[in-house]
Structure formats: C-alpha cells, structure tokens
Amino acid sequence: MMPKTEDFAPSPGALIALYEQLRAAYGAQDWWPADSPFEVAVGAVLTQNTAWTNVERAIAGLKAAGMLSCEAILAATHEELAERIRPAGYFNVKARRLRHLCGFLADKGGLEALAVLPTRTLRPALLAVNGIGPETADDILLYALARPVFVIDAYTRRLLVRHGLASGTEDYETLRAGFERALPADVALFKEYHALIVEHAKQVCRRRPRCGDCALVETCGRIGIT
DNA sequence: TACCAGGAGAAAA
DNA sequence: TTTTCTCATGGT
Numbered sequence: 001m002m003p004k005t006e007d008f009a010p011s012p013g014a015l016i017a018l019y020e021q022l023r024a025a026y027g028a029q030d031w032w033p034a035d036s037p038f039e040v041a042v043g044a045v046l047t048q049n050t051a052w053t054n055v056e057r058a059i060a061g062l063k064a065a066g067m068l069s070c071e072a073i074l075a076a077t078h079e080e081l082a083e084r085i086r087p088a089g090y091f092n093v094k095a096r097r098l099r100h101l102c103g104f105l106a107d108k109g110g111l112e113a114l115a116v117l118p119t120r121t122l123r124p125a126l127l128a129v130n131g132i133g134p135e136t137a138d139d140i141l142l143y144a145l146a147r148p149v150f151v152i153d154a155y156t157r158r159l160l161v162r163h164g165l166a167s168g169t170e171d172y173e174t175l176r177a178g179f180e181r182a183l184p185a186d187v188a189l190f191k192e193y194h195a196l197i198v199e200h201a202k203q204v205c206r207r208r209p210r211c212g213d214c215a216l217v218e219t220c221g222r223i224g225i226t
Numbered sequence: 227t228a229c230c231a232g233g234a235g236a237a238a239a
Numbered sequence: 240t241t242t243t244c245t246c247a248t249g250g251t
Contacts, residue, residue: 048233054249055232089248093234133234153232198232 008178010165015182018163019189022196026203029195034059037111037144039068044139045097045131046088057087070102070110097131104129111144119147134172142194148185151194152176155201 033052034040039059046055061084062068067076076084082095104125105111114122119141126137134152141147152175160166166175183189 045233049231050233050247051231051249057249087248089231090233090246091248093246097234131234135233139232151232155232194232201232 008160008166008170008174010160010178010182012182014163014165015179018159019193019196022200023192026196026199029192029199031191031195031198032139032143034143038070038105040144041101041105041111041140042068042098044136044143045101046085046094047139048090048094048097048133048136050089054088058085061085061087070105073098073102074106093131100130101132114145119149122147123149134176138176142187142190146187148180148187148190150176150179150183150190152179153194153198155197156194159197159200 032040032043034043042062043055043059046058059068062073065072065080065084067073067081067084073081078092078095078099081098082091085091085094085098088094105114108114108125117125122145123137123141126132126140127134132140138149138151141149142151152172157166157168157175160175161168166178170178179190183193
C-alpha cells in the first residue's frame with residue numbers, strides 16, 4: 001500500500017525554524033558516533049529499542065574481540081557473537097540480525113559496493129533483510145551511505161506531536177515522506193537534524209526519565225520552542 | 227522494586 | 240489487516 005503522504009505535510013518554514021532553534025540550543029552534533037560506515041551499520045542494529053550507552057559497551061566488546069567486521073561476525077558462532085553484544089540487550093535477537101545484515105553485505109560485495117546502487121533500489125533491498133526495519137535501514141542509508149533519507153524515530157514522533165505538526169498516528173513512511181518533501185535533499189542537514197532531535201530528547205530525559213508523552217516541554221521552553 | 231528505552235518480526239485476533 | 244506479544248540489559 002502506498003504511504004498516506006497527505007496526512008503529514010509540514011511547511012518547510014516550520015521544519016527549518018525548528019531545526020535552527022535546536023541547532024542554536026545544542027550546536028553541531030557531527031553524527032553518527034562511529035569510526036567507519038560498517039560500525040554505523042552495526043550500531044544501527046544494536047541500538048534498536050536500546051539506549052546508546054548500552055550500544056557503546058557492545059561495540060567496544062566487538063572491537064576488543066576483533067569482531068567488528070563482516071567476516072568476523074559471519075565466522076563467529078551465535079553464542080560468541082551474542083556474548084559480545086550482551087550489554088546492548090536482546091542479544092540473541094540482535095546476534096541473528098547482525099548475521100543477516102552481514103550475510104547481505106557479503107553477498108553484495110561489502111558496504112562500499114552498495115555505493116553504486118540508487119537509493120530507490122538499495123532501500124527496498126535493505127528492508128528485505130530480516131531484522132532491518134525502516135529506521136535501521138534509514139540509519140544505514142543516511143549515516144553510512146550518505147543518502148538523503150530522513151530518519152524517523154520515537155523522539156522525532158514525540159517532537160512532532162508536541163509541536164502540533166503531527167497527530168502521532170502517522171506511520172513511518174508518512175512521516176519520512178513529509179520531511180523529505182518539505183526539506184531540501186541535503187545529507188548534512190538530515191544527519192544534523194536527526195542528531196539534534198536525539199540530543200534534545202537526551203537533555204531532557206537525563207533529568208526526567210519518566211516524563212511520559214510530554215518529555216520535551218522543559219527544554220522546549222528553555223530554548224524558545226513552544 | 228518497577229518501569230522505561232532511538233525496533234522489528236512473529237503470532238494471534 | 241491490525242493488534243499483541245516477545246526479545247533483555249542498564250539506568251533511574
């Protein structure tokens with residue numbers, strides 16, 4: 001089914017204004033925190049429904065074991081891999097997902113080889129990999145492969161609802177399409193926008209971890225977003 | 227101690 | 240087709 005793009009049509013001015021306020025409040029984020037595109041891809045799987053601090057421990061564990069490569073992950077047993085990524089939670093599930101992703105990458109000739117494929121081909125291919133959903137695929141496309149794809153996450157959804165730009169019932173593709181229609185297809189802008197939304201949520205959640213569906217009120221007020 | 231977190235797939239209704 | 244359940248650690 002085609003996404004319901006008519007349900008989310010923010011004005012470019014509203015999205016740019018929000019971005020500029022976040023940028024003024026938090027400065028340049030220079031995301032994603034990783035040493036290589038492959039580390040970005042691994043991190044994108046490990047961070048599923050998990051705080052980034054736990055993901056950092058898991059990636060450090062993979063690095064320490066010399067397992068931060070497609071070949072090493074595919075060569076390891078399920079138990080070895082799961083043990084290394086245990087701090088990220090859901091370790092059995094994520095170990096399978098990492099192996100699926102690495103199998104896909106190995107089959108395609110590595111992450112670098114994907115550079116020749118257009119996004120309209122690459123995105124469906126990533127989504128066809130078991131364990132790679134829309135957010136994970138878009139993290140990889142934007143931060144590992146520099147494609148102008150806007151990443152939607154729970155923080156983005158909450159921010160949009162808080163500011164009356166979305167109802168909260170829109171599906172992932174609707175929100176992504178809305179951002180991509182309203183904003184210029186600028187990889188640096190998309191990277192920074194998503195990173196700023198995450199930072200914005202972290203700043204608040206650090207103090208008020210159980211603030212329900214209105215977590216952004218305090219910081220929104222402080223930086224003048226209402 | 228109990229609750230929650232940057233998701234995704236499978237099973238059930 | 241939509242909703243519910245499952246996976247699991249670490250911080251508060």
